[in-house]
Amino acid sequence: MSLARRNLFQDKTRLALSIFGVALAVMLILVLKGFLAGMNRQITSYLDHSPGSIVVAQEDVVNLLGATSLLPEGVAQKAESIRGVGKAIPILSQFVILDLHDKKQPAYMIGYDSKLGGGPWELSAGREPRSKREIVFDRIFADRLDVKLGDQIEVMGKDFTIVGFSNDTTSWMTSYFFIRKRDAEELLLAPGATSFLLLTTSDNANMNDILRRVNNISNVNALTKKEMIANDINLFADIFSAPLKLMVGIAFLVGTMIVGLIIYTATVERQREYGVIKAIGGKNRFLYQVVLTQALFASLAGSLLGVLLANGAAQWIMSARPQFLIVFDPADSGQALLAGLGMALIAAIFPTRVVANLAPAEVFRK
Numbered sequence: 001m002s003l004a005r006r007n008l009f010q011d012k013t014r015l016a017l018s019i020f021g022v023a024l025a026v027m028l029i030l031v032l033k034g035f036l037a038g039m040n041r042q043i044t045s046y047l048d049h050s051p052g053s054i055v056v057a058q059e060d061v062v063n064l065l066g067a068t069s070l071l072p073e074g075v076a077q078k079a080e081s082i083r084g085v086g087k088a089i090p091i092l093s094q095f096v097i098l099d100l101h102d103k104k105q106p107a108y109m110i111g112y113d114s115k116l117g118g119g120p121w122e123l124s125a126g127r128e129p130r131s132k133r134e135i136v137f138d139r140i141f142a143d144r145l146d147v148k149l150g151d152q153i154e155v156m157g158k159d160f161t162i163v164g165f166s167n168d169t170t171s172w173m174t175s176y177f178f179i180r181k182r183d184a185e186e187l188l189l190a191p192g193a194t195s196f197l198l199l200t201t202s203d204n205a206n207m208n209d210i211l212r213r214v215n216n217i218s219n220v221n222a223l224t225k226k227e228m229i230a231n232d233i234n235l236f237a238d239i240f241s242a243p244l245k246l247m248v249g250i251a252f253l254v255g256t257m258i259v260g261l262i263i264y265t266a267t268v269e270r271q272r273e274y275g276v277i278k279a280i281g282g283k284n285r286f287l288y289q290v291v292l293t294q295a296l297f298a299s300l301a302g303s304l305l306g307v308l309l310a311n312g313a314a315q316w317i318m319s320a321r322p323q324f325l326i327v328f329d330p331a332d333s334g335q336a337l338l339a340g341l342g343m344a345l346i347a348a349i350f351p352t353r354v355v356a357n358l359a360p361a362e363v364f365r366k
Contacts, residue, residue, distance in 0.1 A: 015298065018262040022302025022343060023309055025255030026336050030310035031317075032244050032251070033332060038325030042171035043236050044229045046110070049121035049168075051089055052198035054210065055228045059219045064228055065108065066235040068094070069195045072219050076197055082213045084205030089116045089198040092184040095174070096156060100145050106174045107141070109155070111184025118198055119178045125149060126164030129180050136164040140322045141175040155179070156187045172323045173236070252339060259298050260347035292352070295344040303340030307333050 041048075047055070047064060056079060058069040076088040092111035097104050112118035114128050124139045126149050135155070137147065142165055152159045160179065169176040185191050199222075201210060207224065214222035223231075314326040 014262055014265075018258055018298045019302040019305060021258035022255045022299055022340065023305035025251045025258070025343075026303045026306025026339060027309040027313060028251040029248050029339060030307065030328065030332055030336055031313055031326060032248050033335075034310070034314055034326035034328045035324065036241055036244050037327040037329060039171065039236075039240065040233050041327060042173075042325055043232050045168055045171075046176060047225055047229050047232070050198055050225075051117045052087075052200045053207070053225050054199040054201065054214070054222055055225055056088075056197035056199060056214055056220055056222045057195075057228075059221050061221055062223065062228070062231045063235050064093070064196065065095075065232050070190075071194045071197065073192065075217060075220055076194065078217050079197060079199055079214055082210055084201050084210050086200035086202060087116065089113075089118045089200070090181065090194040091118045091196050091198065092181050092188065092190075092193055093195045094184070094188060098153065098155065100147070100153060105141075105145070108174050108176050109184060109187075110176055110178045111181040112178060113181050120164070120166035120169065120176075122167040124165045124167045126162070128164060129178065129183075130163075132180070133158060133160045133183055134163045134179070135160040136166050136178040137162050138170040138175040138177065139165040139167055140170045141177075144323070158183075158187060170323050171325070172321075175323075252343065255299075255302070255339075256343040256346045259295055259302075259343050260349075260351070262298060292344070295347045295351075296341070299340040299344035299347070300337065303336050303343075306340075307336050310336075 043065065055064065056071065056075065057064075057067075058071055061067045061069045076090055079085055079088045090113065094109050096107055096109050098107050099105075110119065114130070119128055120136050123136070126136070128136060135153070137153075142148070142162070147153060147162060149162055149165070151162050153162065154160075155177075160183075166176070166178065185193055199210070199214070201207065211222050211224070214220065311328070314328065317324055318326060
């Protein structure tokens with residue numbers, strides 16, 4: 001509409017500021033949502049890439065990362081004897097604090113048997129541990145600490161030699177490192193100990209029947225890998241999702257207020273013009289369309305710019321701080337446009353009220 005376009009572009013600086021304000025709000029919304037999605041992916045990275053479809057833990061333990069688990073002896077043999085179970089892959093895991101360069105660094109230790117699996121799924125350099133006291137470190141974690149292949153680091157009072165670097169095994173909270181299960185048993189002073197079993201199953205296996213039979217073993221708790229993943233996300237991600245969602249809501253509110261203020265100001269400044277239109281027979285519906293068109297243009301233009309800014313900001317953040325992962329779902333861009341539409345509709349409420357209450361006679365008297 002020509003009237004809406006003229007009102008918008010008459011003050012180009014104000015229009016640019018409104019578009020940029022919405023763009024910043026949309027960028028913040030997308031980056032926060034992407035950070036939450038990336039955090040979820042990092043939390044579940046080990047289970048996503050580990051073998052098996054069932055996780056066996058100590059009784060009452062329902063998380064991989066959130067609890068200490070110690071299985072009774074002989075559970076692996078009993079599990080493998082169940083029809084439909086292929087292999088029972090043992091791991092010994094524990095959160096530990098590493099003292100590196102006079103800094104305390106939390107990390108999650110995975111002790112595994114390289115012949116059975118359960119170790120790093122992708123190496124960027126080096127090899128897996130083969131001999132006593134060898135370790136695979138996360139690549140990003142190693143870069144942050146400036147350690148290289150062949151360097152020795154201390155783990156719980158024992159020196160380990162770095163023989164490999166792994167990919168996709170870090171997060172902003174902690175990082176995984178991998179050693180032989182026998183070395184983990186020595187560190188924890190627990191010969192033969194196992195924290196979890198990763199059970200592989202045959203293609204035609206009855207999962208419910210396997211779970212029932214495994215859970216009949218004393219002092220164990222068996223869950224599907226999907227259930228364990230969901231529990232880890234609920235435990236860790238939900239702690240941070242509430243404040244992140246609050247910040248998303250605040251960003252949406254700020255964008256809405258920016259558009260509303262700009263359109264409200266433009267509407268008040270042109271009350272005389274709207275009064276003339278009403279005086280010559282113009283309907284409120286026509287004026288509502290003018291106000292809404294202005295709000296839609298500013299919001300949707302800002303949303304499109306915000307999507308571009310969010311992608312640029314995400315790349316910059318991950319380049320500067322590789323431990324942070326920001327993941328954009330293909331649907332996020334569509335949701336950003338919907339957010340812009342929502343901003344426009346809400347922002348148009350107060351300006352339309354000004355138009356609706358406008359009396360032409362009062363305008364001419366001023």
